[in-house]
Amino acid sequence: MIRNKISMLVGGEAGAGISRSGLLFAKSCLRGGLCVFGANDYQSLIRGGHNFYTVRACEEEIYSQADKTDLLIALNKETVLLHKNELVSGAGIIYDKEEFSINPEDVESKDVKLYHVPLRKIAKELTGPQIMENTVALGAATALLDYDLTILNEVLQDTFKEKVAQQNMEAAKRGFNYVKENYGDNFGYKLEKTKLAGSKRIFLTGNEAIGLGALNAGCKFYAAYPMTPATTILHFLAPLDREYKMVVIQTESEIAAINMVTGASYAGVRAMTATSGGGFSLMAEAIGMAGMTETSPVIVLVQRPGPSTGLPTYSSQTDIRFAIHVSQGEFPRIVIAPGDVHECFYSTVEAFNLAEKFQMPVIIISDKYLSESNATAEQFDQNRIGIDRGQLITEQEYRQEEEYMRHRITETGVSVRAIPGIRGAIVRTNADEHNELGYTTEDPVLTKKMNDKRFRKMDELIKEMENYETVKLYGPKNADVTIVGWGSTKGPIREAMKIINKNGKCVNFLQIVYLCPFPTNKIEEQLKSAKMTIAVENNKTSQLSGLIQENLLMTVDHKILKYDGRPFDPEALAKQIMEVL
Amino acid sequence: MVSLNDLRTPKTNTWCPGCGNFGILMAFKKALIETGIEREDAVMVSGIGCHGKIVNYVNINGFHGIHGRVLPTAQGIKLANPDLTVIGFAGDSDQYNEGWGHFAHAVRANVDMTLIVHDNMVLGLTTGQATPTSQQGFKSKSTPFGVIPPMLNPIAHALVSDATFVARGYSGDMFHLKNLIVEAIKHRGFAFIDVFQPCVSFNYLNTYAWFSKRVYKLEDENHDVTDHKKALKKALEWGDKIPIGIFYKKERPIYSDSLSQVKDENLTKLSKQNIDITSAMKEMM
Numbered sequence: 001m002i003r004n005k006i007s008m009l010v011g012g013e014a015g016a017g018i019s020r021s022g023l024l025f026a027k028s029c030l031r032g033g034l035c036v037f038g039a040n041d042y043q044s045l046i047r048g049g050h051n052f053y054t055v056r057a058c059e060e061e062i063y064s065q066a067d068k069t070d071l072l073i074a075l076n077k078e079t080v081l082l083h084k085n086e087l088v089s090g091a092g093i094i095y096d097k098e099e100f101s102i103n104p105e106d107v108e109s110k111d112v113k114l115y116h117v118p119l120r121k122i123a124k125e126l127t128g129p130q131i132m133e134n135t136v137a138l139g140a141a142t143a144l145l146d147y148d149l150t151i152l153n154e155v156l157q158d159t160f161k162e163k164v165a166q167q168n169m170e171a172a173k174r175g176f177n178y179v180k181e182n183y184g185d186n187f188g189y190k191l192e193k194t195k196l197a198g199s200k201r202i203f204l205t206g207n208e209a210i211g212l213g214a215l216n217a218g219c220k221f222y223a224a225y226p227m228t229p230a231t232t233i234l235h236f237l238a239p240l241d242r243e244y245k246m247v248v249i250q251t252e253s254e255i256a257a258i259n260m261v262t263g264a265s266y267a268g269v270r271a272m273t274a275t276s277g278g279g280f281s282l283m284a285e286a287i288g289m290a291g292m293t294e295t296s297p298v299i300v301l302v303q304r305p306g307p308s309t310g311l312p313t314y315s316s317q318t319d320i321r322f323a324i325h326v327s328q329g330e331f332p333r334i335v336i337a338p339g340d341v342h343e344c345f346y347s348t349v350e351a352f353n354l355a356e357k358f359q360m361p362v363i364i365i366s367d368k369y370l371s372e373s374n375a376t377a378e379q380f381d382q383n384r385i386g387i388d389r390g391q392l393i394t395e396q397e398y399r400q401e402e403e404y405m406r407h408r409i410t411e412t413g414v415s416v417r418a419i420p421g422i423r424g425a426i427v428r429t430n431a432d433e434h435n436e437l438g439y440t441t442e443d444p445v446l447t448k449k450m451n452d453k454r455f456r457k458m459d460e461l462i463k464e465m466e467n468y469e470t471v472k473l474y475g476p477k478n479a480d481v482t483i484v485g486w487g488s489t490k491g492p493i494r495e496a497m498k499i500i501n502k503n504g505k506c507v508n509f510l511q512i513v514y515l516c517p518f519p520t521n522k523i524e525e526q527l528k529s530a531k532m533t534i535a536v537e538n539n540k541t542s543q544l545s546g547l548i549q550e551n552l553l554m555t556v557d558h559k560i561l562k563y564d565g566r567p568f569d570p571e572a573l574a575k576q577i578m579e580v581l
Numbered sequence: 582m583v584s585l586n587d588l589r590t591p592k593t594n595t596w597c598p599g600c601g602n603f604g605i606l607m608a609f610k611k612a613l614i615e616t617g618i619e620r621e622d623a624v625m626v627s628g629i630g631c632h633g634k635i636v637n638y639v640n641i642n643g644f645h646g647i648h649g650r651v652l653p654t655a656q657g658i659k660l661a662n663p664d665l666t667v668i669g670f671a672g673d674s675d676q677y678n679e680g681w682g683h684f685a686h687a688v689r690a691n692v693d694m695t696l697i698v699h700d701n702m703v704l705g706l707t708t709g710q711a712t713p714t715s716q717q718g719f720k721s722k723s724t725p726f727g728v729i730p731p732m733l734n735p736i737a738h739a740l741v742s743d744a745t746f747v748a749r750g751y752s753g754d755m756f757h758l759k760n761l762i763v764e765a766i767k768h769r770g771f772a773f774i775d776v777f778q779p780c781v782s783f784n785y786l787n788t789y790a791w792f793s794k795r796v797y798k799l800e801d802e803n804h805d806v807t808d809h810k811k812a813l814k815k816a817l818e819w820g821d822k823i824p825i826g827i828f829y830k831k832e833r834p835i836y837s838d839s840l841s842q843v844k845d846e847n848l849t850k851l852s853k854q855n856i857d858i859t860s861a862m863k864e865m866m
């Protein structure tokens with residue numbers, strides 16, 4: 001009997017509520033005190049096709065999806081055919097044999113147990129919509145796992161309006177009872193409440209964490225154009241805009257979004273936009289404008305495979321170079337790459353502080369896997385990072401001794417910022433090269449001076465970054481091999497490390513959180529003593545290795561690259577790493 | 582109250598002698614004085630092109646942005662701080678080529694701001710290519726055999742997009758233009774003025790003499806500015822007689838009227854400290 005360790009997959013066609021049921025199951029595991037990870041795989045279509053959601057729940061901390069399935073909820077035959085090879089020995093399949101049959105040879109492993117539940121019949125009896133088949137199946141799964149149905153009921157109650165919740169609870173009960181009556185204790189997996197049950201942990205996606213970070217940081221203006229996988233930030237913030245006194249706008253284009261956000265930032269408000277590669281391409285010019293005018297927009301770049309439209313609903317890490325070099329000319333910017341939901345939250349708060357403090361655009365780079373997978377987190381500490389608006393003068397503080405200069409040349413490169421409306425200060429800025437007052441200039445001496453002024457901010461920033469966790473080391477300091485990576489590969493890498501270390505090998509993982517300015521010194525410190533280095537990335541050209549080579553004059557020994565649009569499977573990754581060892 | 586002297590800047594004006602932009606500049610300064618708006622309470626936003634330099638020549642808050650993006654930048658500023666008077670300045674290629682996508686949406690949104698388009702029917706700063714308002718057959722460096730498509734009609738486009746203030750001015754009639762700008766600034770909603778502005782260097786066709794012979798004032802004909810059909814008819818007039826003045830004016834809720842969150846206080850005044858996100862986390866449990 002395997003206790004409190006399960007990997008469940010629910011699959012069916014798009015439009016059947018697959019991710020919703022996965023999420024409901026995941027939440028009921030969360031509330032029982034388990035640690036949960038949920039990943040959503042869907043195609044770029046609205047109905048039909050194949051969608052699946054995997055839920056992994058465990059008593060110990062987990063960081064990624066699993067590549068093996070213990071329990072499969074198959075709402076159509078395709079789900080069985082596509083996922084049969086992932087089933088472990090002793091796995092179970094919940095399905096409706098009145099809808100489709102499963103040939104024994106379809107499930108290669110003889111140990112796979114088939115659990116027929118009349119999903120459609122029960123759903124129909126309840127005269128509910130057909131979609132309730134899912135809920136019947138969730139009830140059935142709860143019974144198979146000998147888990148507490150009241151937890152699922154609570155989740156249903158909190159998710160749906162009363163009448164729908166009642167229907168769903170009835171559906172779950174029927175599925176639950178059917179399994180109890182027909183199969184008893186037949187399944188080899190059990191879930192039970194842990195001592196963490198009832199603790200107020202949360203289960204959220206990277207995009208939701210970024211949205212929460214923006215709210216907490218006092219972002220008051222969000223403008224964006226829908227683009228997968230960045231869209232759910234818009235979906236998250238839009239219904240909250242009244243409560244949090246924020247303007248959330250769906251603009252006519254990404255170009256409009258970034259220009260609006262930059263305008264709002266000039267006007268003195270913390271402002272953010274988000275998009276994916278194509279939209280980011282459109283934003284390129286205005287990001288340069290933000291650099292030149294020294295305004296402070298925060299831009300979230302959620303990567304998906306490209307070039308061009310690529311795989312719109314899948315994942316990749318192919319845009320580091322694009323982010324750190326975006327727009328013509330030279331100007332300082334910050335690029336932060338969070339690797340999990342905690343970092344998505346705290347990095348976003350940091351992004352707003354740094355943007356205003358150093359008066360430059362900040363790019364948060366994420367990807368589909370991180371942005372749309374759900375992970376367990378402790379409730380975020382809302383006061384861990386305070387609000388630092390940098391050298392911003394208020395009306396009361398402004399003393400009119402001399403003419404206000406928006407782009408005053410200072411030792412640090414940072415000019416005191418006034419926002420338009422303050423008595424006596426004229427706030428003028430300019431996308432053309434300009435003098436301290438913001439007037440256009442073509443003077444060669446001034447051109448150099450203003451360039452130097454802007455880049456002095458970068459020097460200051462690099463100094464300040466010494467105090468930030470720009471890199472993080474996981475695992476023992478001295479290891480046989482050091483893995484380097486950034487962004488969402490963090491989860492699968494940490495899972496793979498657990499597997500490798502169980503096999504008696506010793507690896508550690510250097511996560512690079514800040515990509516620009518590149519934390520050269522800190523990386524060097526770690527890699528200098530490393531016996532062997534492996535870069536793990538979701539791209540073809542190992543962009544991070546390139547940056548390490550460029551900045552440290554050091555070659556990464558091995559590269560493990562995956563660029564099929566799918567995240568790394570921890571077990572497969574562990575195997576690949578061990579092959580190198 | 583500002584004076585002409587307050588609005589002066591140290592920047593040497595680099596427009597060509599006789600440029601139509603001078604008329605717009607002076608009309609705008611006089612309009613600012615007449616409306617009594619303080620320098621700190623107004624923001625001018627400009628795009629790229631000869632017109633864009635105007636930010637250098639008026640001593641009020643200013644954002645000289647990039648080509649074609651005056652409207653979203655100005656909208657961002659206005660929504661962030663509705664207490665500011667926001668005036669966008671754009672060129673005809675700036676707004677009607679690169680910025681065209683933003684135009685229909687800004688008109689629709691009815692954000693409370695003014696847009697003044699310096700329309701000289703040619704690209705000046707890039708030394709004389711055709712723009713969307715260049716007349717059919719107009720020969721330029723980029724259209725040596727004459728412009729092929731008919732000219733774009735921004736007035737008619739604004740009208741069919743449910744604009745709430747649509748006007749046309751002529752920089753050769755500075756006093757009339759000044760009055761239009763005053764009306765536009767006072768208008769609650771998106772106010773659009775297309776301004777004929779002769780380019781003395783590159784537009785050999787639409788000259789001061791050409792315009793002066795043709796333009797006539799709508800108010801002289803007792804044009805009813807509340808009559809949408811009539812306004813559209815007037816918008817289609819082109820040839821020997823071309824109307825200037827206010828084509829159409831109406832009241833319609835401005836964008837922020839539907840945003841309860843900015844009703845009491847502008848966004849810049851809201852505290853950024855200690856924002857409690859507990860309720861936003863509720864659904865994640």
